[in-house]
Amino acid sequence: MIRKAVLPVAGLGTRFLPATKASPKEMLPVVDKPLIQYAVEEAVRVGIEEFIFITGKHKRAIEDHFDKAYELEERLKSAGKYELLEKINCFENLNFAFIRQKEPKGLGDAILCAKPFVKEEPFVVILSDDLIDPEYSVLDEMIKIYKDKKAPVIALEEVSLNEVSRYGIVSGKQTDGFYIINDLVEKPEPQNAPSSLAIIGRYILTPQIFKHLENLQPGKSGEIQLTDALRSLLEETQIYGCIIKGKRYDAGEKLGYLKTIVEFALKDREISCQFINFLKEKLSTIENH
Template identity: 40%
Template sequence: MVRKAVIPAAGYGTRNLPITKVLPKEMFPICGRPAIDYIVQEAIGAGIEEILIVLSRSKTMVMDYFDRSLELENFLNMNSKSHLLPLLQQPNVHIQYVRQSYARGLGDAIRLAERFVGSDPFAVLLPDQLFVNEKKNALYEIIDTYYQSHVNVVGVKEIQQENLKFYGVVEGTKITDEMYTMTNIIEKPQSSTPSNLAVIGRYVFTPEIFSFLNKIPPGIGNEIQLTDAIQEMLSISPFIARVLEEDCFDLGKEAEYMALLNRMFKG
């Protein structure tokens, strides 16, 4: 059963400077709640019971948000504002934290979860990719695909050709309209691309992924790339690419963040 999830949230947020110098991207407000709250709720809705959030030294704000504020609760009770207490209710999930001392890439962040994961399959949710759909849960669909196939699953979306250079892109053999058997994955291809299926921030891995994360050398940007570990693992372990149809918004892109706000306010 997939009951554990990892949320890598230690990056510097360079695409959103200068605000991310003081406000983590994961804390960007969306209708009164930070973005990472939506990610945690998505995980809970998919059946996740334990979450490990990977943080950097400067992101204690995330920890503070998911902690009780007894002083604030007492203030509300004493000032006839107890009706606001439900807004402070903590998510019904066990959250742990680990610090990534230096941002060495997504792969490096995930491998810090090895002890937390143990021998269990686990999910990964990238917190700057928000899926919006009242009737569907993106991570639930990824986990459901794992239950059907019992192999590693990577969430993908069909992306316009000119934007594929910003993503990992998968190559595979079509099983159904929603699923492909992966044969290759390329990180941010700058010329020809094997398909229009871009990796979109939702995964389920078996713990074997750690043996590859621990041995691959630094790749693009001198970072430990998750894509490189997946590519190596493909030689011995099958992967399914699951096409997600939900609308997805990238918080690192100002236009998409504004579109998300507009979508949420209209909703």
């Protein structure tokens, strides 16, 4: 029922400058894969085969990453490195489209750019900054809710009150298996937050959202916020929430990104033992000083 995923990747990545001056933030590696690949693999696991990337300037590396690399493939073949060849050819049966966002006008505008490609189908939106533990599929849970309710579904996570100003925050009520949303607020101050349930980077949206994005005026920052469009959409249809049960890694800022690398390195069968020994040595050295 849901065949398409939209991946907004047009952001400037200023938190990681100078590394992102000419290279996309989404191509930052976590062990041996870039952030954007984890997002695509997450969608593939729930059967999605069509991907729309909303790109911007200096994002060509993302397109190249999902394209054929003939010279590299021939070198791997001649060297008998078929395991590596399989790793870089794992996207051959998928369809990718790349749409340029003319200027960075917010997440809402990025999603609006996908309208000609999405047409009249429901679609998934994945923000690669929010890396979900690959052993847990929040998208699978969200799709089950969508199939039952035939309405938009957004992923939610409980955050501390001092963090609510970083997120879109919802209010509503918990029921058996899902959350019924009755309001959404973009980045409220803690004293004004309707709850501590934050919207994280996974959405199932219907084409209805485009009308609300088109009619939305830019906010104070000059950006079109998806949360504001969802709030408008609430007047037309119910929106449901799915509270995640697995772990989310915030790779959108430096400390969170470093924590993500450590966590994924500890899960990597090839290097985890050696990495643990390295960490023990470093901690021992720090303690001795």
